[in-house]
Amino acid sequence: MTVLASALDTSGPAYTAHREAMLERLAAIGAEHAKALAGGGEKYTARHRARGKLLARERVELLLDPDTPFLELSPLAGWGSDYTVGASIVTGIGVVEGVECLITANDPTVRGGASNPWTLKKALRANEIARANRLPCIALVESGGADLPSQKEIFIPGGALFKDITRLSAAGIPTVAVVFGNSTAGGAYVPGMSDHVIMVRDQAKVFLGGPPLVKMATGEDADDEALGGAEMHARTSGLADHFAADEADALRQARRVVARLNWHKAHPDPAPAEPPKYAEEELLGIVPGELKVPFDPREVIARIVDGSDFDEFKPLYGPSLVTGWARLHGYPVGVLANAQGVLFSAESQKAAQFIQLANQRDIPLVFLHNTTGYMVGREYEQGGIVKHGSLMINAVSNSRVPHLSVLMGASYGAGHYGMCGRAFDPRFLFAWPSAKSAVMGPQQLAGVLSIVARASAAAKGQPYDDEADAGLRAMVERQIEAESLPVFLSGRLYDDGVIDPRDTRTVLGLCLSAIHTAPVEGVRGGFGVFRM
Structure with missing residues (x-):
C-alpha cells in the first residue's frame, strides 16, 4: 500500500x-x-453604479459559466505602495462556455481604471500565464489609459502589453476585448489589436485623442460619439465587430464569441x-x-x-x-x-x-x-x-x-x-x-552584517560600538522580517497570490x-x- x-x-x-x-x-x-x-471605495463605487454600470468583479461573474470557480491572480498587487491594493485591475482564470480563459477586468472605481506601474506588472503577468498555458484572453475594458503622474514608469515598458496581444494572436491564442467605457489614447490599441471586439452602446469610447486633444492639435470640434463611440465604430470605422445594447448584452455576446472559437484542450480531462x-x-x-x-x-x-x-x-x-x-x-x-x-x-x-x-x-x-x-x-x-x-x-x-x-x-x-x-x-x-522568503533569515542576515562590520573595525584598528551594533541588528532584523512576509512579496507580484x-x-x-x-x-x- x-x-x-x-x-x-x-x-x-x-x-x-x-x-x-x-x-x-x-x-x-x-x-x-x-x-x-x-476598489476605489464607497464614493467611487456609488458614482459608478449611478451611471448604470457593473463593477469589475460583477462583470467577470456574469461572463463566467454559472457555478464555476474563478481563480483570481495577484489580488494584493501594489500592497505597500502608494497605489490602491489590487492595482486597479482584476485578473484570473475562469470557464466561459466550457473554455478555460484568462480574464482581465479594469476597475474603473480606482482613478477611472487608469494604469499605474503595478497595473502594468499585473497585466503582463496575466499575459505570461495565458501564453504559457495557451489560454484564450478576454479583456473587460474600461480605463482612462496611463495614470499620467506615473507615466515615466509606464510608457516605455507599457508597450509590452500591445506586443503581447499581437503575439498571442500570432500564436493562435484568441484575444477578445469587451469595451464598457473609456479605452483611450494608448488604451485604444487594446481593442485595436484584439481578434474580437465588442462595444457597449452609449458607453464605449475608443479614440487616440479625445475632444480636448483634437481641439488643441487640429482646431476641430468633435464630440465623444463622433470620435470614438460604439455606434460609430460599429457602423463607420469597423473597429467594433459586435454592437451591444448594454453591459449584460456585451457579456452575452462575449460568451457567444468564445462558444464559436472551436477551442480544444491539448489533453482530455482526467477521470x-x-x-x-x-x-x-x-x-x-x-x-x-x-x-x-x-x-x-x-x-x-x-x-x-x-x-x-x-x-x-x-x-x-x-x-x-x-x-x-x-x-x-x-x-x-x-x-x-x-x-x-x-x-x-x-x-x-x-x-x-x-x-x-x-x-x-x-x-x-x-x-x-x-x-x-x-x-x-x-x-x-x-x-x-x-x-x-x-x-x-x-x-x-x-x-x-x-x-x-x-x-x-x-x-x-x-x-x-x-x-x-x-x-x-x-x-x-x-x-x-x-x-517567508529572503536571501536568509532576519537573524542570520543581521548577524552577518554585524560580523563584517566588526571585522572591518578591527582591520582599521578602531574600537567597535557594541551598543550601536545591537541597535543596527535590531533594525535590520525588523526590516528583513517585514520584507520576508507573504503580503509584502505578493504586493510585488513575486507570487500569484x-x-x-x-x-x-x-x-x-x-x-x-x-x-x-x-x-x-x-x-x-x-x-x-x-x-x-
Whole structure:
C-alpha cells in the first residue's frame, strides 16, 4: 500500500497552537484582500453604479459559466505602495462556455481604471500565464489609459502589453476585448489589436485623442460619439465587430464569441479523482508558527493528493527532501517537498535525477517549499555542496514540464531557486500566510552584517560600538522580517497570490487543468552540463 499514514495529533497542544497562529495570519490576509475588493471605495463605487454600470468583479461573474470557480491572480498587487491594493485591475482564470480563459477586468472605481506601474506588472503577468498555458484572453475594458503622474514608469515598458496581444494572436491564442467605457489614447490599441471586439452602446469610447486633444492639435470640434463611440465604430470605422445594447448584452455576446472559437484542450480531462483520506481542514495545524521548528511535509502531501496515495522516490536517500509520484485531481504529478529545511548534497542529486525522470515521462512537478537553503560549512563545501546545489538548479532551470510552487514555510537563499522560485518561471506560484522568503533569515542576515562590520573595525584598528551594533541588528532584523512576509512579496507580484492552506488542493487542481490546455512535454537530453 502506498497510501500515506498520518501521525498528526489534531488534539495535541502543538497542533492547536499552529492552527491558531495560522488562523490569525489568515485573518490579517483577509483584511488586505478586503481592500482589493473595495476598489476605489464607497464614493467611487456609488458614482459608478449611478451611471448604470457593473463593477469589475460583477462583470467577470456574469461572463463566467454559472457555478464555476474563478481563480483570481495577484489580488494584493501594489500592497505597500502608494497605489490602491489590487492595482486597479482584476485578473484570473475562469470557464466561459466550457473554455478555460484568462480574464482581465479594469476597475474603473480606482482613478477611472487608469494604469499605474503595478497595473502594468499585473497585466503582463496575466499575459505570461495565458501564453504559457495557451489560454484564450478576454479583456473587460474600461480605463482612462496611463495614470499620467506615473507615466515615466509606464510608457516605455507599457508597450509590452500591445506586443503581447499581437503575439498571442500570432500564436493562435484568441484575444477578445469587451469595451464598457473609456479605452483611450494608448488604451485604444487594446481593442485595436484584439481578434474580437465588442462595444457597449452609449458607453464605449475608443479614440487616440479625445475632444480636448483634437481641439488643441487640429482646431476641430468633435464630440465623444463622433470620435470614438460604439455606434460609430460599429457602423463607420469597423473597429467594433459586435454592437451591444448594454453591459449584460456585451457579456452575452462575449460568451457567444468564445462558444464559436472551436477551442480544444491539448489533453482530455482526467477521470474523476478520489479525495484525500485526511481532511483539508487539518492543513491549518501542520506548519509551526516558528519556522525553525521542522514539520513533516508528508502530512501536507497526504491532504492534497488523490486518495493520499504517494509513491515515494529514494525515501532513504537525501531524507531532507521528499520526492515522489502522485495524482492530483486526476492529473499525474511529481512532488518535491522540503522536510527538515536544509538541502544537502544528497538531496540536490536526488532532486536532479527526479526532475529528469519527470521530464522523460512528461509529468508536471509540484514544489512545496520549506527550506533555509543549501548547507554551508567546511565539511559540506569540501563535499561539493556548490556543484551539487548547482546540479539541482540546472535541472530546475532546464526542465520543460510545467512547475507549480507553493511556499508553505521558509524559502530562503539559493534553496528558493532550487525549489523553483519566481525567477525560475514556475507556471504558477502561491504562498501560504505562514511563508517567508529572503536571501536568509532576519537573524542570520543581521548577524552577518554585524560580523563584517566588526571585522572591518578591527582591520582599521578602531574600537567597535557594541551598543550601536545591537541597535543596527535590531533594525535590520525588523526590516528583513517585514520584507520576508507573504503580503509584502505578493504586493510585488513575486507570487500569484496568498492562499488559505485549505484551498491548496483546489488551487493546484485549477492550475493543472489550465496547464493541460497546452501540450505538456518534458525536455529530452537538453539539460546543461551537469558538474558531477
